[in-house]
Each structure stands twice: as structure tokens, then as C-alpha cells.
Amino acid sequence: MVISLSKGEKISLSDMTANLQHIQIGVGWDPVLPEGLLGRLTGPKDVDLDVSVLLFNHNKERIGMVYFGNLKSSDGAIVHLGDNISGDGRGDDEVITIDLERLDAGVDTLLFCVNSYQGHTFDEVDNAFWRVVDADTGNELCRFTLNDTGPHTAVLMATLSRHNGHWQIHALGVSSVGRTADQLVPDAMRHI
DSSP, X not given: OOEEOOTTOEEEHHHHOTTOXXXXXXXXXXXXXXSHHHHHHXXXXXXXXXXXXXXXXXXXXXXXXXXXXXXXXXXXXXXXXXXXXXXXXXXXXXXXXXXXXXXXXXXXXEEEEEXXXXXXXXXXXXXXXXXXXXXTTOOEEEEEXXXXXXXXXXXXXXXEEEETTEEEEEEEEEEEOOSSSGGGHHHHHTTO
């Protein structure tokens, strides 16, 4: 059963499935279809969003970042599977995989964010979501709909944090402004 998360909700990964080692964070979106006959004839314009993960230690210091320009964490536990520059297609547009057992012990919190380097706003985005999948079974564990439209160019989607030896997801859904994940760090610091 897929758990549908609400903004601000927290859930332990161990509550969803036992012995979870490999997960995928999938993010999907569609461009908004322009209104009217012309919009139906020309179709939607491409919307380029970039999914990133910021790594923080227990002191809340950023110690790494995985994104389209740095596809792998230094320990190899986090891998970005590539950049989608259009939002075309069904399902996940960008995916980040995580080997929880291999992840460096100094990593305490992962913050997942999405931003538009090209400056697209979320007024131009439709059907946006992020989800967590058990990479070993392919089962979707939880999902969160990113339905806040507006002039913002980024969203802090969620954190994945260690709590008493277990991993906990916190659905954020916080609008932000920035064209790169680096520019989102000040906002991210308030949520880790």
C-alpha cells in the first residue's frame, strides 16, 4: 500500500518495510498546457527542473551535494540517474538512488529539492510529485504531491534523516527561490 504524505508529515522508513537498503527518490512533472486553441495546437513548452540532494552532518553543516553536474556522492551511495530537460513522458522524470547501508556514517540528513536553472516557475508546472520506491522490489512506498503553484522557481521537497538508528522522511513542500541547489541552502538550513 502506498502512503500518501501531507505537507509536514513525518514517517519512518522502517514502518513501511523491514530491512530496507536501497531506495529511489523519483520526481515527476508535466509542463502546463497553454490555454485556448493555440495552446492545444502548439502543445506545452518544455519545463526544465533539476532534482538535487544536499547532504548534512549532525552539526547541520553541508558536506556534499548530488545533482546533474555531480552525479555521485563521494562514497558512491547516492547516484543521480540523469537530467530531464523537458518534463516529457510519464512517471519519474528524474531519479536519485540511495544505498542506505553504504551511506557515510557522517551523513545525518539528506534534503531533496527541485529547482529550475532556466528560471521556469511553478506556475508553468503541472502534476508534480516526488516518491520513494524500494529499489530492490520496485514497490512504491510513499508519495507526496507538489501542488503549490506560484512564481517560485524551487521547492524543498523532503528530508531523509537518521533518528535513533532509523531513517525518517519529513515531507516539506516548501516553496523557495533559486536557480541552483546551492542557492537553496539558506532556506534548507531552516528545515534540517
